[in-house]
Amino acid sequence: xxxxxxxxxxxxxxxxxxxxxxxxxxxxxxxxxxxxxxxxxxxxxxxxxxxxxxxxxxxxxxxxxxxxxxxxxxxxxxxxxxxxxxxxxxxxxxxxxxxxxxxxxxxxxxxxxxxxxxxxxxxxxxxxxxxxxxxxxxxxxxxxxxxxxxxxxxxxxxxxxxxxxxxxxxxxxxxxxxxxxxxxxxxxxxxxxxxxxxxxxxxxxxxxxxxxxxxxxxxxxxxxxxxxxxxxxxxxxxxxxxxxxxxxxxxxxxxxxxxxxxxxxxxxxxxxxxxxxxxxxxxxxxxxxxxxxxxxxxxxxxxxxxxxxxxxxxxxxxx
Numbered sequence: 479x480x481x482x483x484x485x486x487x488x489x490x491x492x493x494x495x496x497x498x499x500x501x502x503x504x505x506x507x508x509x510x511x512x513x514x515x516x517x518x519x520x521x522x523x524x525x526x527x528x529x530x531x532x533x534x535x536x537x538x539x540x541x542x543x544x545x546x547x548x549x550x551x552x553x554x555x556x557x558x559x560x561x562x563x564x565x566x567x568x569x570x571x572x573x574x575x576x577x578x579x580x581x582x583x584x585x586x587x588x589x590x591x592x593x594x595x596x597x598x599x600x601x602x603x604x605x606x607x608x609x610x611x612x613x614x615x616x617x618x619x620x621x622x623x624x625x626x627x628x629x630x631x632x633x634x635x636x637x638x639x640x641x642x643x644x645x646x647x648x649x650x651x652x653x654x655x656x657x658x659x660x661x662x663x664x665x666x667x668x669x670x671x672x673x674x675x676x677x678x679x680x681x682x683x684x685x686x687x688x689x690x691x692x693x694x695x696x697x698x699x700x701x702x703x704x705x706x707x708x709x710x711x712x713x714x715x716x717x718x719x720x721x722x723x724x725x726x727x728x729x730x731x732x733x734x735x736x737x738x739x740x741x742x743x744x745x746x747x748x749x750x751x752x753x754x755x756x757x758x759x760x761x762x763x764x765x766x767x768x769x770x771x772x773x774x775x776x777x778x779x780x781x782x783x784x785x786x787x788x789x790x791x792x793x794x795x796x797x
């Protein structure tokens with residue numbers, strides 16, 4: 479994980495430096511309210527010295543890397559707030575969406591895949607496959623827009639809130655009411671984030687289960703007179719999980735990327751909104767901090783997948 483993270487940080491650093499626009503000029507104009515056309519050279523020099531932009535690219539990267547080890551990503555070029563503080567304020571919101579969506583996707587897709595494998599080529603299997611791939615073909619931003627129009631009081635029904643993660647004054651509600659209010663606000667964003675994963679995960683779950691139920695030990699279990707539910711869920715399911723565990727590492731980064739669009743549409747103050755704002759304002763220090771945290775979470779997904787391999791199949795741990 480460590481060399482991979484270093485490589486990602488280096489590539490991200492170089493890409494950010496190749497972006498058009500001088501961050502010192504942007505910072506000076508933002509400080510002047512956007513009214514400054516010509517920035518005095520002494521002002522630019524002072525800003526560059528303050529943020530270390532007067533040093534060579536190699537020195538800037540080494541200094542930034544040294545601070546990154548201690549989770550010190552510097553200050554935002556826009557508001558001079560510590561980058562780590564801003565990220566920690568937004569990260570829990572995005573994790574609620576991405577982790578919640580990941581759990582929902584697996585909780586829904588695995589049973590669907592098992593059912594499709596057990597009832598292979600039946601009408602139920604074919605109808606489920608067709609419905610999931612229709613959902614998979616629908617763009618998330620388009621479905622989110624439809625949800626706002628039809629379900630959030632746009633032109634039709636007012637069933638869900640159109641923005642935010644909590645109602646006004648929710649912090650004063652009893653705990654149970656606060657949880658229900660949070661679920662109410664999360665329902666649509668989670669649904670829009672979850673549905674694209676269902677088709678792929680259910681297909682992998684189905685193919686893995688189909689391969690397992692043809693093995694000799696499954697036939698032996700049935701010959702011993704075990705109930706079908708015990709054969710499928712005790713002997714078969716665990717051994718069919720390897721393919722969808724592999725997908726775990728790829729689902730997490732895709733959810734983080736997808737949450738940027740969903741957070742923008744539903745006006746949720748998370749990492750996605752912060753990333754978009756940072757890119758448009760050329761806030762290099764904030765962008766580097768966000769991408770580094772995202773890279774770490776992605777690599778953590780790979781590590782979690784490796785650990786779950788051992789849980790699902792002890793032979794992997796022994797090897």
